[in-house]
Every structure is written in structure tokens, then in C-alpha cells.
Amino acid sequence: MYRFLWRRLPGGTALRLAVVLLLTGAAVAALWYVVFPWLAPRVPIG
Amino acid sequence: MRTVVRVVGELCLPAGLVLLLFYAYLLWGTGAETDREQRVLQQRLGDVFARHGEHAGPGPVKLGDALALLRIPRLGAGYRYAVVEGVGPAELRKGPGHFPGTALPGQVGNFVLSGHRTTYAAPFNRLDELRRGDDIVVDARDARYTYEVTRKKIVDPGEVDVVDPVPGHPGKRPTTALMTMTTCHPEFSAAQRLVVQGVLVRREERQD
Numbered sequence: 001m002y003r004f005l006w007r008r009l010p011g012g013t014a015l016r017l018a019v020v021l022l023l024t025g026a027a028v029a030a031l032w033y034v035v036f037p038w039l040a041p042r043v044p045i046g
Numbered sequence: 047m048r049t050v051v052r053v054v055g056e057l058c059l060p061a062g063l064v065l066l067l068f069y070a071y072l073l074w075g076t077g078a079e080t081d082r083e084q085r086v087l088q089q090r091l092g093d094v095f096a097r098h099g100e101h102a103g104p105g106p107v108k109l110g111d112a113l114a115l116l117r118i119p120r121l122g123a124g125y126r127y128a129v130v131e132g133v134g135p136a137e138l139r140k141g142p143g144h145f146p147g148t149a150l151p152g153q154v155g156n157f158v159l160s161g162h163r164t165t166y167a168a169p170f171n172r173l174d175e176l177r178r179g180d181d182i183v184v185d186a187r188d189a190r191y192t193y194e195v196t197r198k199k200i201v202d203p204g205e206v207d208v209v210d211p212v213p214g215h216p217g218k219r220p221t222t223a224l225m226t227m228t229t230c231h232p233e234f235s236a237a238q239r240l241v242v243q244g245v246l247v248r249r250e251e252r253q254d
Contacts, residue, residue: 032071040165046164
């Protein structure tokens with residue numbers, strides 16, 4: 001699956017790596033600042 | 047079939063990483079949020095103390111506002127939390143909260159606080175270390191009140207009589223000023239509640 005996704009990315013290795021890092025960073029930021037603050041109060045640990 | 051199994055297996059890796067990240071958020075991300083709120087609340091409380099001295103009155107205050115400053119010497123000289131009014135999720139994100147309707151600091155009845163044990167800076171994480179006779183210092187708007195720990199126990203979440211004006215005696219009229227702190231037990235779980243109770247032993251002028 002990852003190999004398939006890698007091949008679908010545009011450009012050479014450097015550009016693909018940059019795109020992967022950018023997308024990963026965006027996903028982590030969305031999780032940290034949007035999803036987790038919403039989810040945390042719903043988790044039953046004090 | 048093999049393709050499905052392989053894709054599911056490959057998805058487990060990012061899923062695990064997201065879970066790890068969420069765990070890190072619960073431990074540190076929520077704490078950073080509470081630390082920010084505490085800085086603001088303690089600053090505001092300091093302003094109120096400086097502006098009104100002991101004429102500020104004991105409260106009540108609006109939900110989410112700072113009611114008093116809590117210090118527990120047993121937990122270190124740096125242990126200080128602004129207590130907010132209210133015990134809803136929004137209030138407990140800011141710090142330990144005062145159960146609305148229960149006694150205010152120093153008043154006859156039960157001054158009840160609740161706080162997180164694991165997340166949101168975990169203000170009540172070390173309540174289990176308190177021993178009988180330990181001081182709990184509450185700098186309220188009108189004075190400094192010192193309570194002394196009298197008992198510590200673990201109860202089921204349904205045992206709500208610990209927050210009654212006379213704990214364990216619903217409907218009984220209080221004659222002494224008590225304090226109760228509750229938090230989740232054990233750590234990382236909300237299966238039970240750790241309860242620490244104390245009695246007021248001293249009222250003095252606040253040292254700002």
C-alpha cells in the first residue's frame with residue numbers, strides 16, 4: 001500500500017519526501033490541535 | 047484475501063502511531079493547556095487579592111473564574127493551583143474545581159474540590175501521598191484558611207455522600223467547616239474515586 005502511494009506522488013525522490021513530510025505534519029497538527037482536544041474529555045481517564 | 051490482510055496490517059502501523067500520539071497528548075498536551083490557564087487565573091487572583099485585600103468577600107464567583115489558591119506543603123513548595131468555580135469538563139481543564147453549592151473556603155459545611163488525577167496537569171495526582179495531619183492551605187479572597195487532613199479513602203463513583211455538608215450523613219445540619227478533595231482512582235482510570243477529607247484548623251490574614 002505504501003509503495004503504491006509513494007509511486008502516485010509527483011516528482012522525484014526529494015519532492016516526494018517533502019510532500020510526505022508536509023502531509024504528515026498537517027495530519028499531526030490536525031490531530032493535536034483539533035481532534036485530540038475534542039476527544040480527550042470523552043476518554044474515561046481522570 | 048492476502049491483499050486485504052496486508053492492507054489491514056499496514057494500516058495498523060499508523061493507527062498505533064496515532065494512539066501513541068494521543069497518549070502523549072493526554073499526558074503533556076492537556077497539561078500545557080492547563081498550565082496556560084493557570085498562569086492567567088493565578089495572575090487574576092493575585093490582582094483581586096492586591097486590589098481588595100480582605101474586603102473582597104469569600105465569593106461566590108462565576109463558573110470558570112478563580113475562587114482561591116490551593117497549596118499543599120506535603121506536595122512541595124511549588125505546589126499551587128488556582129481553584130476554579132465549577133466541576134464540569136470545561137472548568138476542570140483549567141485546574142481543580144469547586145463544587146458549586148458546597149461551602150466556600152472557611153464556611154461551616156463541606157468545601158468540596160474535584161481535580162484531574164492523570165490529565166490536564168494532574169493537579170490531584172499525588173493526593174494519595176497525603177497523611178493525617180497534613181496541612182491544606184487555601185488562600186481565599188477574604189483570608190487564608192488552613193485545613194488538616196483527617197482521613198483518606200477510596201469509594202465507588204456512586205458514593206456521592208462524601209460531598210454532603212456532613213459527609214456520610216445526608217440531610218444532617220453541619221456544625222464544623224470541613225473540606226473534601228476528590229479525584230479519579232487508580233491513575234489512568236475513572237473506576238473509583240480517591241477522597242481526602244480535612245477539617246478547618248486555622249483562619250488567618252492572607253500573606254500576599
